[in-house]
Amino acid sequence: MRIFHTVSSRIFGLCLLFAMLTSVTGCVTNDEYADNPQGNFEALWAILDEHYCFFTQKGIDWQEIHDRYARQFDASMTQSQQFEVMTNMLSELKDGHVNLYTSFNIGRYWAWHEAYPQNFSDSLERKYLKTDYLIASGMDYTILDDNTGYLRCETFQNGFGAGNLDEILLHLQPCRGLIIDIRNNGGGNVSSAEQLAARFTNDNILVGYMQHKTGKGHDDFSPMEEQRLKPAKAIRWQKPVVVLTNRSVFSSANEFVKYMKCCPNVTIVGDRTGGGSGLPFSSELPNGWSIRFSACPMYDRDRQMTEFGIDPDYKVDMKAEDMMRGKDTIIEFARRLITR
Numbered sequence: 001m002r003i004f005h006t007v008s009s010r011i012f013g014l015c016l017l018f019a020m021l022t023s024v025t026g027c028v029t030n031d032e033y034a035d036n037p038q039g040n041f042e043a044l045w046a047i048l049d050e051h052y053c054f055f056t057q058k059g060i061d062w063q064e065i066h067d068r069y070a071r072q073f074d075a076s077m078t079q080s081q082q083f084e085v086m087t088n089m090l091s092e093l094k095d096g097h098v099n100l101y102t103s104f105n106i107g108r109y110w111a112w113h114e115a116y117p118q119n120f121s122d123s124l125e126r127k128y129l130k131t132d133y134l135i136a137s138g139m140d141y142t143i144l145d146d147n148t149g150y151l152r153c154e155t156f157q158n159g160f161g162a163g164n165l166d167e168i169l170l171h172l173q174p175c176r177g178l179i180i181d182i183r184n185n186g187g188g189n190v191s192s193a194e195q196l197a198a199r200f201t202n203d204n205i206l207v208g209y210m211q212h213k214t215g216k217g218h219d220d221f222s223p224m225e226e227q228r229l230k231p232a233k234a235i236r237w238q239k240p241v242v243v244l245t246n247r248s249v250f251s252s253a254n255e256f257v258k259y260m261k262c263c264p265n266v267t268i269v270g271d272r273t274g275g276g277s278g279l280p281f282s283s284e285l286p287n288g289w290s291i292r293f294s295a296c297p298m299y300d301r302d303r304q305m306t307e308f309g310i311d312p313d314y315k316v317d318m319k320a321e322d323m324m325r326g327k328d329t330i331i332e333f334a335r336r337l338i339t340r
Helices: 007-032 037-051 062-070 079-091 122-129 162-172 190-200 251-260 320-324 329-339
Strands: 099-101 134-136 139-143 148-152 177-181 205-210 225-229 241-245 266-270 280-284 290-294 298-300
Touching (some): 037 062, 037 079, 037 290, 122 139, 148 162, 148 329, 177 329, 190 225, 190 251, 241 329, 251 298, 266 329, 320 329
Parallel strands (some): 241 266
Antiparallel strands (some): 139 148, 205 225, 280 290
């Protein structure tokens, strides 16, 4: 996986190596703790204690949480009971990017989404694309009736070939501006996010910073290292761009928003993103359940952490009255920005 072609790639490599090494430590946990309710709890708590990155930012007393939840475990607990209490403990982090995986369920912090409107409609998206839209590299694109280009990118799981991106931008070249809709994009490959963002800058630009954990202490981190975005050596877009976001924009899609905020002629419209841009870390409990969370703090160019989401330039929510009229409030706002 590649983030940037400059110094950032070396930092990312260090983070990846560190994650691989600490994953081995996670496996050793199976030997350090017994496979029983108390042992699995202690293993889970210790994994977070050593590798979670945001205790200080959130003001969380993890030891106090340990003491409070440890009293709830005993040898008679069923798997479902263990899962419920563990998930409750993880919810103390108030982090939508911390997940506990079992064979029967996934522990997650639902309030990460519940406090925000959905701000997306599949049926309205289809209405704007109509039936003559084009598809390239898993992205749908068309020209709206006001000569605005519309590009729907619902995932970065796909690799974006340079030729595909050239074809998309050539087709949309007559448009007065471009809407890139990444709402509900849960991420994927960081390199794909970079490839797309590189089409919207003519300069090598600073887009943010990265750290990685260097020890077991809650504040053991490497110095901040720059992330830079280089312009693509191919067709680049020079007209206005509006990127549409909502709370379900995660991981590499969150990084894409961070990159685009640094590009000229780009405006972010919609809702705060979901965050979760750090390199994911995974480890296993003695009973085989796995825990996954972000383990590399990421920052924007102003050194503000992006793990918990990125605010748009214009906060716009979907309106029920617009939806009843077959209109997407956020898309319509973006169109007005481009045509004004």
